Amino acid sequence: MNEREHTRLRDEWSIQEIARLVGTTSRTLRHYDAIGLLAPSRIGSNGYRWYDGPALVRLQRILVLRELGLPLPAIQRALRDEQDAAAALREHLTLLRREQRRLERQAASVERTIAALDSGGRLMAENMFDGFDHTQYKEEVEQRWGADAYASGDAWWRGMTEADREGWTALVAQLGADWSAAAQAGTDPASAQAQALAQRHADWLAGIPGTPGHGTGRPAKEYLLGLGDMYVADPRFAASYGGERGATLVRDALRVWAQAHL
Amino acid sequence: MNEREHTRLRDEWSIQEIARLVGTTSRTLRHYDAIGLLAPSRIGSNGYRWYDGPALVRLQRILVLRELGLPLPAIQRALRDEQDAAAALREHLTLLRREQRRLERQAASVERTIAALDSGGRLMAENMFDGFDHTQYKEEVEQRWGADAYASGDAWWRGMTEADREGWTALVAQLGADWSAAAQAGTDPASAQAQALAQRHADWLAGIPGTPGHGTGRPAKEYLLGLGDMYVADPRFAASYGGERGATLVRDALRVWAQAHL
DNA sequence: GCTTGACCTTGACGTAACGTCAACTCCTAC
DNA sequence: GTAGGAGTTGACGTTACGTCAAGGTCAAGC
Incomplete structure (x- = not known):
């Protein structure tokens, strides 16, 4: 041929x-x-x-x-x-746009994680379940609340005894586990159960020297709301709160709680 | 429990x-x-x-x-x-960015196709292989070269006899088939074979009343280069030229040809 | 008439990351 | 004793083909 x-x-x-x-x-x-x-x-x-x-x-x-x-x-x-x-094309177009936005968020998240790793972070080496990692969120805390906040929180943690830390860690782990269970059960963010958890969460945050509101007995409202958004946006937090559903519950419950108490 | x-x-x-x-x-x-x-x-x-x-x-x-x-x-x-x-994250990030750009191009392409369908186009109802569809590209031609160009080309086509159209269609189909075969064979855009095809392509374009350069015996340089880019970007063209590889070959060969002859 | 080689056929497994039965076992509570 | 809520191991389905595998068809050359 x-x-x-x-x-x-x-x-x-x-x-x-x-x-x-x-x-x-x-x-x-x-x-x-x-x-x-x-x-x-x-x-x-x-x-x-x-x-x-x-x-x-x-x-x-x-x-x-x-x-x-x-x-x-x-x-x-x-x-x-x-x-x-x-x-069909019109429907497909909305799917394409949605996927584009999803990729955008994902890429941004990857960039933040790379930055965290580069600046000495260790990819959840010590997280909610085996000790809250302060260095992990150094950048974010400093950016939002100033270097002083970070430094005093860090010094406080480093100054603890081994037993103190274990007790603290258990508290935090218990809190995470309870949030996870509540999310799994489909708890409403405004329910008494969720609000009780929100209260514990707020108490816990207020107990950390250096966080905005420490010493007043309750965290600053803006700090609490911003933290909730961070929980949902960042997979490093979601991993400790029962996934995306858990993180969303935490954020929404904290919002409701903040409206009522702050 | x-x-x-x-x-x-x-x-x-x-x-x-x-x-x-x-x-x-x-x-x-x-x-x-x-x-x-x-x-x-x-x-x-x-x-x-x-x-x-x-x-x-x-x-x-x-x-x-x-x-x-x-x-x-x-x-x-x-x-x-x-x-x-x-x-791994850094590598993944470049993949994400690449995918984002791909989706962007795809979404733009879908939007153009929807617009073409809405303005009466028929999704390649009469294309390169069964008659070049002038209405298909109405919008693009008018936008780039003015409404006159489109109107005169359209009138010319509608004025043809059935036999004229069949002859013309056969020519166009032959050209598309030859481009496809060349692309499949991995022909170099600068090779004599590809340049001969580019010559035929240019002759063909110049023979369509209303195209920029018609009457001068050769198409306008800008028009030819722009057309080549359109071939690659628009899947409706690629379908007639042996897919993306074919469309790319056409564009590159036309570029070389334009440098030498225009 | 036979080989060679290009082209054709159907059939079946592999891909990514699980979701979703199906069939069966284990353990606790009433 | 049994009901129910764990747990287990298969195994198929998902998307759009790529990639063998084993074998039939056809034109060309000796």
């Missing part, structure tokens, strides 16, 4: 030829046949698949929609009538 | 308990065990899995990295030493 014959125009093509023509593979065409998306126009007595002009056109439409990211079932439906095509 | 016992701090948890604690499912934990990512600290004589503190910490690290979008094998490697974690 020479070049001339290879590219001469005919009214029927083999599976390889048509695959090359549109830049895909024969495996893909067999797949489309198998799922009923594109059947060959003719099947030889030897089982070979042959495609004609209309089949080629349909294939091209399929590939256009595929390039745009539509799943094959959606392409199937869209090709049944052109009305559906626009609707 | 009452609430107190449920949330009391212990040194060992069942699979359900630990799943709830971190906000995931027991199935996930069994999966992690199966792939060697996280083994239970102990397995009872009855086959039950039990997890202790260190296992919980490891699980939390896993979930943090998973939230950040890392695949499980990468998490596996990252947890072996903290050095790798930062490197």
Whole structure:
């Protein structure tokens, strides 16, 4: 088969030829046949698949929609009538935008984590369950509440005895476990149970020297609300509070609590 | 089992308990065990899995990295030493950014296609292989080259006889097929073969009344270069030129040709 | 007439990270 | 003794094909 014959125009093509023509593979065409998306126009007595002009056109439409990211079932439906095509694309577009925003948040989160690691953090080496890691959040605390806040909190922690720390750690772990259980049970953020946890959480925070509000018996309102948002946005916190559901519950319960008590 | 016992701090948890604690499912934990990512600290004589503190910490690290979008094998490697974690995250970040840009292009493409459909286009109803669809590109042509260009090209096409159109269509289809074959063969854009195709392509374009350069025997340089970029960016074109590889070859060959001849 | 080689076929496994039965065992409480 | 709520190990389904594997078909060259 020479070049001339290879590219001469005919009214029927083999599976390889048509695959090359549109830049895909024969495996893909067999797949489309198998799922009923594109059947060959003719099947030889030897089982070979042959495609004609209309089949080629349909294939091209399929590939256009595929390039745009539509799943094959959606392409199937869209090709049944052109009305559906626009609707499917519109729906797909909102999905694309949503996914874009998700990636944006994820990338930002990765960047923060890299920065934390670079500045000496240890990827939850000492976290809520085995000792609250102060260095972990150094940057964020300093940025929001000043270097003094961080330094005094850090000094306080380092000044504790081993027994003190273990007791503190157990408290924190218990709090995290209770939040997790409450989230799992679908507790309402405004419920008495959640508000009791919020109270414990606030007490705990107020007990840490250096946090805004320490000494007044209750944390500063802005600090508490900001902390709640951080819990939800940062997977390092979510891991200690029963995942995203848990972190969301903590934030919402703290909001309600802050409105009532601060 | 009452609430107190449920949330009391212990040194060992069942699979359900630990799943709830971190906000995931027991199935996930069994999966992690199966792939060697996280083994239970102990397995009872009855086959039950039990997890202790260190296992919980490891699980939390896993979930943090998973939230950040890392695949499980990468998490596996990252947890072996903290050095790798930062490197893995950095690599992952570039992937995220790349994917973000891809989605951006895809979304833009979807928007253009929706606009084309809304303004009466028919999703490649008459394309390169069954008749160049002028209405398809109305918007783009008008935007770049003015409404006159579009109108005169359209009138010319509508004024053709059936036989004229068939002849023209065959020419265009042959050109597309030859481009596809060349792309498949890995032809160099600067090669004699590709340049011969580019010449045919330019001749063809120049033969369409209304295109910039029609009447001069060769298309306008800017028009030709812009068209090449459009070929690559728009899947509707790619479908007729052997996919992305084909469209890229056309663009690059036209660039070389334009430098030499325009 | 036979080999060679390109092309075709169907069948089946692999991919990522689990969700979702199914069938069965274990343990505690009433 | 039994009901129910754990736990266990399979095994299939998900997306859109890639990638063998084993074997049939066809035109060309000796």
